[in-house]
Amino acid sequence: MKYYIIAGEASGDLHGSNLIKALKKEDAQAQVRCWGGDLMQAAGGTLAKHYKELAFMGFMEVLLNLGTIVQNIRFCKKDIAQFAPDVVIFIDYSGFNLKIAKWAKKTGFRTNYYISPQVWASRAGRVEKIKRDIDAMYVILPFEKAFYRARGYNVTFVGHPLIDAIAQQRETSRDDFVEQHGLHPEKPIIALLPGSRKQEVAKMLEGMLSLVPRFPEHQFVIAGAPSLEADFYRQLTKNAGVRFIDNQTYSLLGHAQAALVTSGTATLETALFMVPQVVCYKAHWLSYQIARRIITLRFISLVNLIMDREVVKELVQNDFTEENLYRELSKIIHGPERGHMLEAYAALRQKLGGTGASNKAAHHIYTSLKGS
Known part of the structure; x- marks a missing residue:
């Protein structure tokens, strides 16, 4: 069979790689x-x-790059048509993927979605487009199945692929880790996960780095995103007294005492590594004003959304200040909040199901193709 898979960011690349491996087994x-x-x-x-x-x-960044986005859409349609796959598989990345899905369905291609767009967060009306354009949906969050069922669309819950990705992580000893990266052998590590795109990383690091002088007994280490160059981080952290580790987020989380995390998949990854965290987010002023009017959720972090309560503190926009960061980070290093958070993380893992999400999705996709 021929499979055409579209992922548009680092997390999609990770889950897409495991899906490819699973498809090749099937x-x-x-x-x-x-x-x-x-x-x-x-x-x-x-x-x-x-x-x-x-x-x-x-929103602003998308508007400024509309020309490139339109070119990418045209290229994608042409490339799919030339490859002539048995199925087009979309991974998250809804703004782009739903446009391609509409065309692909009309053109006669089978369409599958692995890792649902976050239609439960905003613009739930998009479910009607998904019902029209997507032949099968494989979801990874436990509440998504009920969300879609209530809107007349049956989806398959396969579990969360992060559990598989983390299970595959090779453990390294702390001694080896600190020696490899030139870290202090005694100081506890505070991991900084500022995102994966230049705009957000620059904005988030500015606030996160303000804490470095206030925690002299700790060492701050930045998790570099695979999409960004080391020089970009070096320019942002000159004389900041922090270390930067490129493309080894899981190894870093495996040895961190606490973390400051930009909202997104990284909040869930941090929780699955049992690292207490403070979730941070600050966007362009106009983007934030638009978003707060269309997003209907109580929380922005996956941890809180899945648990349906505040497990991790979220510092968003005007709440993302040095004093708030200092207070909340101190709590999860020294206070009782640390133990409460770790207990909630254990319950979170139970909700996400066991291993094998990619294998389950691949099995469903291949079996449906064989039966058609």
């Missing part, structure tokens, strides 16, 4: 062409476009 003759990154390519996909060319975030 289908020894699988041919995969994809939009993604180095991980999907290493898993055996032929890369049509790298996600580094697609990293536009926020």
Whole structure:
């Protein structure tokens, strides 16, 4: 079978790579062409476009890059038509993928979605488009199945692929880790996860780094995103007294005492590594004003959304200040809040189900193709 997979960011590249591996186990003759990154390519996909060319975030940033986005849409349609896959598989990245899905369905291609767009967060009316354009949806968050069922669309819950990704992580001793990266052997580590796109990383690090002088007995280490160059981080952290580790977020979380995390998939990854965290987010003023009017959720972090209560503190926009950061980080290092958070993390893992999300999704996709 021929599979065309579209992922538009680093997390999609990770989950897409595991899906490709699982598809190749199910289908020894699988041919995969994809939009993604180095991980999907290493898993055996032929890369049509790298996600580094697609990293536009926020309403203003999208508007400023409309020309490039339109060109990418045209190229994608042409590339799919030339490859003529048995199925087009979309991974998250809804703004782009739902446009391609509409065309692909009309053109006669089978369409599957793995990792649902966050229609439960805003513009739930998009469910009607999904029902029209997507033949099968495989969701990874436990509340999504009920959300879609209430709107007349049956989806399949396969569990969360992060559990698989983390289970595959090779453990390193703290001694080896600190020696490899030139870290202080005694000081506890505070991990900084400022995002994966240049605009957000620059904005978030400015606030996060303000805490460094206030925690002299700790060492702050930045988790570098695979989509960004080391020089970009070095320019932002001159004389800041922090370390930068490129593309080794899981290893860093495996040895961190606490973390400051920009909202997104990283909040869930941090929780699954049992690292107490403060969730932070600050957007362009106009992007934030638009977002707060269309997003209907109580929380922005996946941890709180899944648990349906405040497990981790969220410092958003005007609440993202040095004093608030200092107070909340101190609580999860020294206070009883640390133990409460770890207890909630254990319950969170139970809600997400066991391992095998990618394998389950691949099995469903391949079986449906064989039966058609």
